[in-house]
Structures are given as structure tokens and as C-alpha cells.
Amino acid sequence: MSALRAAVDRLRGELGDYRAVLADREVAERALASMERMCEERVPDLAVLRDALLLVAAAVGSVRVLSPALGELRATVELLGVERERVPEPRPVTR
Template sequence: MLRSVGQTRVTGSGEDPRETALRAAVSRLRRQLAGHPAEFPDRGIAEDELAVLAAMVAAGDPEIPRMRRSLLLIAGAIGSVSALGPALMGVRDAVDLFGEVPPRRQV
């Protein structure tokens, strides 16, 4: 598993703190999305991609490129629902803890 400099496991828990942060952020956005009264066309996409992020964290092997793709799809699906903005930023911040996507090699 990739680790950023300065990221260590929480003593005694055996869990990467980045995974803990991502799990909490995804859970928060899922709850807020479920409780949001307005329906919008791409709500299902946001819910599906949040489930993908949750599954990656549960498996203990989050893939940075896939997490970033999910984040983009969630942001696009939620669109301008301002009430969900802070929770969405929490997910983004948690994904950013995993670092940048390595650049593609030129062939």
C-alpha cells in the first residue's frame, strides 16, 4: 500500500489514518446525500461512486487513480447542490491524503 511521508498507522489500531479519514468522509457524504430532499438526475451515480470508495477502503487497498475518478464522478453528479458542498470537500480532502496519481510513462 502506498503511504505519504508523515502518514503512520494509529497506534494499536493497525489502520492507516488516511483510510480512517476517507471512511469517515464517505460516510458523512452518504448520510447527507440520503437525507437531502431534492431529487436530481445523477443522484444514483453519486451514490454508486460513494459505494465504490467505501468498498475500496473496506478492502484495505484503495487505488489512487480509481479514487480520483470516483471523486470526479461524484462532484459532477452532485453538481451545484450547495448543501452537499462541505461534505464533498471532506471526501476530496480525504482522497488527497493518498497523494498524487503517478504520471503515466511515455511509450
């Protein structure tokens, strides 16, 4: 989860530094705050995380200067999905 937190922090910082008017800035900031809260969860809900990523991408995806940070966030979310799919379900203990 530290990689997700780092990616969220990077994009939040770069969004904060981007001073031009951005119509959906609040949408992006709320979605990033939601993603940050998910970092506290041991196993975040991947569907909710992806939805938040889509909101962020829709809000800031056209801003070229934010593209590298957005790409890092997207890659991190994708890696979480791959890691989660690789983890086998625990087997029930039989006695």
C-alpha cells in the same frame, strides 16, 4: 483509511437527507459505494479513487448544502495521494 470511510459516510448521509430531485443521485450513490469498498483495501488504487471522486463531484457538486461534505471527501482523497507518494518503495533484500 478511517478518514476516507468517515468522509464517504458523511457525504452518503447528507445525500440521503437531501430530498430534492437530483438527476445523477444514482451515479453519486454508486461512486460512493465504490469508494466505501475501496476502504477495505490496504492500499486502494488512487486513480480509481480519484475517478470515483470526479463522478461524485459531477453529480452533486452544484448542490450547495452538500459542498462541505464533498470538500471533506476531496481533501481526504488528496491526502491519501500525498501520503502514498511519501512512502518510499521497499528496497530489495540483497544477500
